Amino acid sequence: MKNIIVGQSGGPTSVINSSVAGVYKKAKELGVEHVYGMVHGIEGFLEENFIDLDDYLSDNNNYELLKRTPAAFLGSCRYKLPKVEGNEDVYEKIFSILEKHEIDAFFYTGGNDSMDTIKMLSDYAKEHNKTQVFMGVPKTIDNDLPITDHCPGYGSCAKYIATSLREVIRDNASFSKNRLTVCIVEIMGRNAGWLTAAAALAKDETGEGVDAIYLPEVDFELDKFIENIKKLSETKSSIVVAVSEGIHDKDGKFICELSDGDRSVDAFGHKQLSGTATTLANIIAKETGFKTRAIEFSTLQRAASHIASLTDINEAEMVGEKAVEEANNGNTGMMVTLVRKSSNPYSCETGIYDIHDIANVEKKVPIEWIDLDNNQMKQEFIDYAKPLIIGELQPIYKDGIPQHLLRK
Amino acid sequence: MKNIIVGQSGGPTSVINSSVAGVYKKAKELGVEHVYGMVHGIEGFLEENFIDLDDYLSDNNNYELLKRTPAAFLGSCRYKLPKVEGNEDVYEKIFSILEKHEIDAFFYTGGNDSMDTIKMLSDYAKEHNKTQVFMGVPKTIDNDLPITDHCPGYGSCAKYIATSLREVIRDNASFSKNRLTVCIVEIMGRNAGWLTAAAALAKDETGEGVDAIYLPEVDFELDKFIENIKKLSETKSSIVVAVSEGIHDKDGKFICELSDGDRSVDAFGHKQLSGTATTLANIIAKETGFKTRAIEFSTLQRAASHIASLTDINEAEMVGEKAVEEANNGNTGMMVTLVRKSSNPYSCETGIYDIHDIANVEKKVPIEWIDLDNNQMKQEFIDYAKPLIIGELQPIYKDGIPQHLLRK
Numbered sequence: 001m002k003n004i005i006v007g008q009s010g011g012p013t014s015v016i017n018s019s020v021a022g023v024y025k026k027a028k029e030l031g032v033e034h035v036y037g038m039v040h041g042i043e044g045f046l047e048e049n050f051i052d053l054d055d056y057l058s059d060n061n062n063y064e065l066l067k068r069t070p071a072a073f074l075g076s077c078r079y080k081l082p083k084v085e086g087n088e089d090v091y092e093k094i095f096s097i098l099e100k101h102e103i104d105a106f107f108y109t110g111g112n113d114s115m116d117t118i119k120m121l122s123d124y125a126k127e128h129n130k131t132q133v134f135m136g137v138p139k140t141i142d143n144d145l146p147i148t149d150h151c152p153g154y155g156s157c158a159k160y161i162a163t164s165l166r167e168v169i170r171d172n173a174s175f176s177k178n179r180l181t182v183c184i185v186e187i188m189g190r191n192a193g194w195l196t197a198a199a200a201l202a203k204d205e206t207g208e209g210v211d212a213i214y215l216p217e218v219d220f221e222l223d224k225f226i227e228n229i230k231k232l233s234e235t236k237s238s239i240v241v242a243v244s245e246g247i248h249d250k251d252g253k254f255i256c257e258l259s260d261g262d263r264s265v266d267a268f269g270h271k272q273l274s275g276t277a278t279t280l281a282n283i284i285a286k287e288t289g290f291k292t293r294a295i296e297f298s299t300l301q302r303a304a305s306h307i308a309s310l311t312d313i314n315e316a317e318m319v320g321e322k323a324v325e326e327a328n329n330g331n332t333g334m335m336v337t338l339v340r341k342s343s344n345p346y347s348c349e350t351g352i353y354d355i356h357d358i359a360n361v362e363k364k365v366p367i368e369w370i371d372l373d374n375n376q377m378k379q380e381f382i383d384y385a386k387p388l389i390i391g392e393l394q395p396i397y398k399d400g401i402p403q404h405l406l407r408k
Numbered sequence: 409m410k411n412i413i414v415g416q417s418g419g420p421t422s423v424i425n426s427s428v429a430g431v432y433k434k435a436k437e438l439g440v441e442h443v444y445g446m447v448h449g450i451e452g453f454l455e456e457n458f459i460d461l462d463d464y465l466s467d468n469n470n471y472e473l474l475k476r477t478p479a480a481f482l483g484s485c486r487y488k489l490p491k492v493e494g495n496e497d498v499y500e501k502i503f504s505i506l507e508k509h510e511i512d513a514f515f516y517t518g519g520n521d522s523m524d525t526i527k528m529l530s531d532y533a534k535e536h537n538k539t540q541v542f543m544g545v546p547k548t549i550d551n552d553l554p555i556t557d558h559c560p561g562y563g564s565c566a567k568y569i570a571t572s573l574r575e576v577i578r579d580n581a582s583f584s585k586n587r588l589t590v591c592i593v594e595i596m597g598r599n600a601g602w603l604t605a606a607a608a609l610a611k612d613e614t615g616e617g618v619d620a621i622y623l624p625e626v627d628f629e630l631d632k633f634i635e636n637i638k639k640l641s642e643t644k645s646s647i648v649v650a651v652s653e654g655i656h657d658k659d660g661k662f663i664c665e666l667s668d669g670d671r672s673v674d675a676f677g678h679k680q681l682s683g684t685a686t687t688l689a690n691i692i693a694k695e696t697g698f699k700t701r702a703i704e705f706s707t708l709q710r711a712a713s714h715i716a717s718l719t720d721i722n723e724a725e726m727v728g729e730k731a732v733e734e735a736n737n738g739n740t741g742m743m744v745t746l747v748r749k750s751s752n753p754y755s756c757e758t759g760i761y762d763i764h765d766i767a768n769v770e771k772k773v774p775i776e777w778i779d780l781d782n783n784q785m786k787q788e789f790i791d792y793a794k795p796l797i798i799g800e801l802q803p804i805y806k807d808g809i810p811q812h813l814l815r816k
Contacts, residue, residue, distance in 0.1 A: 008582075011582075012578075012579055012582045040583070040584040043584065044584070069578065070575050070578050070579060071575075071578035071579040071581065071582045072582040075582060076582040076583055077583065077587075078583070078587065159808055159809070162809050163809050163810055164708055164712070166809060166810070166812065167479075167708065167711035167712055167713060167714070168707060168708065168711060170420075170477065170478050170479035171420055171478060171479040171707045171711035172707070173479065173483075174416075174419075174420045174479045174480040174483060174484040175448070175483070175484055175485065175486070176448040176451065176452070176483060179485075183707075201807075201808075201809065204811070204812070204814070205806075206814055208814065293706070293707070295704070295706045295708065296703070296704065296706075298701070299576060299579045299580070299591075299701070299703065300572055300575070300576065302579065303575035303576060303579035304572070304575055305575060306575070306715060307714060307715070386807055386808070389807075389808035389809070390807070390808040391808065392805065398613075399609075399794055399797075399798070400567055400570070400609075400717065400794070400797035400798040400799065401567070401574060401609065401610070401612075401797070402571055403612070404574065404578060404612070406614055406616065
């Protein structure tokens with residue numbers, strides 16, 4: 001491979017840049033001349049908005065900083081490639097840019113929507129006898145890509161959630177039973193509850209943890225929820241509940257829609273959700289008279305690189321390296337996967353898998369991992385998730401604040 | 409001093425437990441027999457709900473864990489002592505409990521309201537020739553206690569705010585100018601803007617930081633705010649603004665009240681504020697059509713011990729030790745203060761000051777430290793705040809999550 005290019009797409013994570021670092025590292029080991037980065041994904045690519053990663057990453061200090069930098073260093077996008085039919089000009093433009101810059105391989109880090117881009121480009125290349133290869137590099141805090149055991153980005157987000165919830169539990173328990181506060185914490189995850197399930201990891205040795213967990217995999221019943229809070233209040237002096245932003249009733253109506261009707265829709269047609277915790281906090285206050293508090297982890301959960309999981313950072317780098325290695329072997333139209341060999345002791349390797357089985361498919365939390373009677377996660381989930389949050393990569397502090405690497 | 413007692417009051421911080429640790433440490437050095445902790449402050453004290461800190465802190469591992477545990481290890485309260493007149497029974501009860509347990513000194517960590525408790529008890533003791541001494545130990549994320557240069561709890565909260573804002577800025581900048589997002593971050597601080605001002609510390613070497621900062625010390629003008637966002641949008645592809653929960657218009661009407669009328673009131677008669685960021689995000693979306701996002705740091709900012717400032721932890725411990733030392737010297741009705749000797753290099757000592765000049769007085773951010781034209785903080789503030797966020801105390805991790813010390 002003479003030159004290669006890497007891009008970032010979709011919602012950012014704490015470790016998406018470690019995958020870019022991995023792509024760069026392996027490519028340089030293999031003697032690739034230029035490792036380009038597309039600025040703002042395929043959107044920037046179409047404008048030939050590239051940077052040469054040598055300008056940043058040939059300096060090892062910058063390489064280390066990049067691994068500690070959250071969000072998309074290269075810039076991300078939410079551009080969905082149109083169908084080939086009727087849009088041949090877009091595809092011709094993409095391949096002409098690749099040819100012009102002698103780019104032999106194209107790497108894209110992203111989730112379900114981004115893997116669709118790899119699928120369409122690799123299919124087009126095969127059909128038109130193009131030699132360039134296209135590889136998907138998994139990245140999503142949502143952990144909802146199929147085939148792969150888990151997704152880079154998930155572990156760090158889960159670690160943030162468990163750490164912050166434990167702190168919220170401490171804070172909420174500061175006052176006595178006569179000032180009982182019901183704290184409802186909203187966690188990202190539209191259709192898949194992997195992140196909200198990570199709330200279960202906050203439990204400590206004493207058994208003190210989140211009092212109830214509500215995932216979008218299970219239809220939400222408001223009456224039962226209120227009943228559960230009342231029951232908890234009989235014995236607890238502090239109640240902390242974790243809810244997914246995507247919880248909905250049996251008719252599919254989102255709980256946040258109970259309070260306000262219109263919601264904007266993103267480029268992929270997904271409804272923009274928020275306000276689930278606030279909606280529920282208001283309902284509980286009204287129904288029980290308890291003091292309530294709503295907390296939304298919002299983008300903090302996906303950007304908190306200062307408490308990223310070292311396991312996650314290492315795996316994000318690993319999938320970047322693997323993508324380059326496999327592209328160099330001539331593979332295309334594949335996504336790198338993480339293949340768990342063992343949970344205890346934890347061991348995980350990389351593999352590759354046909355992108356057609358991955359793009360646009362969502363993997364949800366298995367219902368049998370949910371303790372429906374107690375609104376908790378079962379041990380199977382704990383065993384699955386716990387290894388993914390282990391380890392820390394010490395931030396590089398300056399003036400008391402973690403440093404990041406920025407594009408010039 | 410034969411026995412002493414320490415209590416925690418008011419809203420918790422990341423480092424309030426370090427002050428309890430300091431009280432314990434110094435008392436043991438001085439040969440105090442029992443160091444009691446009141447469970448839930450004066451409220452628990454009145455029920456003789458004590459623990460003996462030896463049961464926890466004679467083990468050095470627990471001492472280290474306590475310094476890393478956020479919120480009130482002993483439990484807090486928001487109990488306001490009634491006036492002596494007509495409530496003599498309450499005061500008699502307090503002193504009879506002290507006498508029964510041979511407690512010679514009473515230490516209370518807290519903010520303005522809690523210092524009032526120390527004032528009333530020490531005044532009562534003097535008037536009734538009681539020998540017990542009462543010392544205030546400063547604690548408040550709000551940094552609004554007078555006389556003291558700053559308050560333990562502030563530095564860690566400021567460090568969390570600066571760190572998280574830098575991460576939010578990275579996240580918000582992931583997308584390109586054609587997906588400009590205006591992110592409005594709400595920070596605690598009802599009347600004093602010290603915490604919101606700490607947003608200025610997020611600025612990095614490249615000058616990239618928060619685009620505007622709005623403190624409650626300055627009347628908020630909605631028209632000018634909208635105008636500023638529009639102006640910023642001309643050159644920026646991402647806008648992040650920090651606002652205090654307590655910003656209000658020239659008539660004193662809180663901005664969050666623009667969207668919803670009724671607000672509950674806490675035990676001290678303070679209005680419960682929230683939703684300022686959401687209110688402004690909705691207004692901006694309507695007025696400009698930009699995508700907006702509201703983030704509330706909520707209790708996360710005061711509980712994030714995993715990113716606490718080592719300077720703050722050390723000073724919190726120091727004020728606890730000083731309180732015991734001065735009580736042992738026979739002082740009463742005083743609060744420990746932090747006295748800055750130099751900002752660069754930073755050096756700070758402890759002092760004591762008459763509680764009458766402190767209780768119920770609020771210290772605000774000096775107007776001359778605010779760059780009113782640019783909605784930013786001036787260098788004077790940066791020089792003041794920067795030393796307070798320096799240093800980290802590595803959490804003690806287990807299964808990937810920081811450990812805390814809990815009461816049995």
